[in-house]
Amino acid sequence: MTTASIPWMQSDVARRPLVERLHDWVTTVDHKRLGILYVVYALVLLVVAGIEAAIMRIQLMAPHNDFVSPQVFNRMFTMHGTTMIFFVAMPLVFGFANYLVPLMIGARDMAFPRLNAFSFWLTAFGGVLLHFSFLGGSGLYGAGTAPDVGWFAYAPLTAKTFSPGHSTDYWTLALLVSGFGSIGTAINILTTILCLRCPGMTLGRMPLFAWLSLTMAGLVILAVSPLSAAQMMLLVDRYLGGHFFDTQAGGSAVIWMHFFWVFGHPEVYVLVIPAFAVVSEIIPVFSRKPIFGYPVMVAATVCIGFISMSVWAHHMFTVGMSPAANGFFVLSTMAIAVPTGIKIFNWLATMWGGTIQFRTPMLFCTGFLFQFLIGGLTGVMLACAPFDWQLGGSYFLVAHFHYVIVGAILFALFGGFYYWFPKVSGRMCSETLGKLHFWLFLIGFHLTFDCMHVPGILGMPRRIYTYEPGRGWDAWNLWVTIGVVFQGLGTLVFVGNLVWSYFEGDRAGSDPWDAWTLEWSTESPPPVYNFAALPVVRSRRPLWDLKHPEDPDWKYEQ
């Protein structure tokens, strides 16, 4: 491949001054560049939030430790959780969707390119605003630096009385601003998929990735709106004398929880559905078989999307709801395991009898399957209200959600990185470094999060600053921290791999994995306009049809 075929990357590097190239990136409205911006932004904050996690884990490594002060510890877990969800996981998911959806459905860009850019910059600004809180020392603003109210910021902790100064304002404004960005992006993804598909790309022929992005976008609109409303109410309480969440004046602290979890629960599906999307593209290609049960996969996902809107109060079993309400949320939560199980079976059925190639993307997807199963099972355990009363406030819960968020979502997205990096950069990632990354991360993940279940069962609460020796927690906590070291090393290898491969990797060509979806029909990286002539599609695997005119899919589908 010549440099001339990679117009906006390599020829730029050769000719134009740095300032101009930066200017191009800052003012871009191209969905591919915005996708890259999201992902790079997320990776930077992944390192920041990872350092915050490491600080917490050093503090908890041994009993009676005083590596940081209790106040700093509270700030660390607040900043870690908030950053990871809103400024790492969400941007990663949006970055993947931004880059891939138009290419996969045969479109030249998103429906609203300028809204797309605006949304990215809102998200980016939100993260910067949140981190500026570190600079707001007591000398400058009266009190407080980084927020210390937890990523869910329960009332009345966020009231002026308990959170004087501006740390909580940074938290709420950052989420308000980035929330508007998320809603903008979701509207864009939704409109793009519904209106900009190329000729022949019916809804039933879209790659599963596009279907799942559509579901994710719908959930973002439904979930982030109540979150934004809650942030505005909080601002009214803090600045305009409102009492929405002030129990002393007739407000309700529980209503904040409802608002937060009506967002918070679907949010975890906003993150996990794109992970499903990535896995649904990778597993067929590396098993050399079409996805098993396409219509069922679509139905199960949409079903998960709907059910996930009706389970939020499983985060509130200990609030004192009526038995009937608790019962409803127990059952609806467990119901979600049914479509989820169907999806797992279908991925396995896709692998079954296939010629499986364990390249790095496939390795990460295999890790995903196994770990998502376990995380789902501890979820069903927590969905039993009496079990939740015992362990909901403990380290067991922390183990559950990290199992799904790291073990499933991050693993799938890592797989996605290795799968689509050749498309984005024109270069192959190093397999050796990729496998090293996989094994380091796998060992680190299991050391950290398997071990975390045990002190939870033994009674270790979440969000504690330190603990007494002799409760059976000590050794487990040490192992948990040792696991973090492996995950950190794995992340370094990953970032190193991306940088090295970008400059030194083998040329990828347009279709290095012999794949089937439209993004692989363009050059790597794709030209600004994506497709010189819009493709025409007759089946779910348009590239297979092109490569195998003697045995095309459209003969069999429908």
Ligand code: HEM
């Ligand atoms: C079959 C699937 C799942 C079930 C049945 C399930 C069930 C639950 C339940 C009942 C809780 C509440 C525990 C409590 O607050 O005391 C919970 C917490 C949580 N789950 Fe899951 N879960 C599932 C999958 C997931 C997935 C896929 C994710 C992430 C993408 C996730 C992330 C979380 C998080 C972040 C929390 C804790 C939030 C917090 O308190 O900070 N779960 N889960």
Ligand SMILES: [Cu+2]
């Ligand atoms: Cu939930």
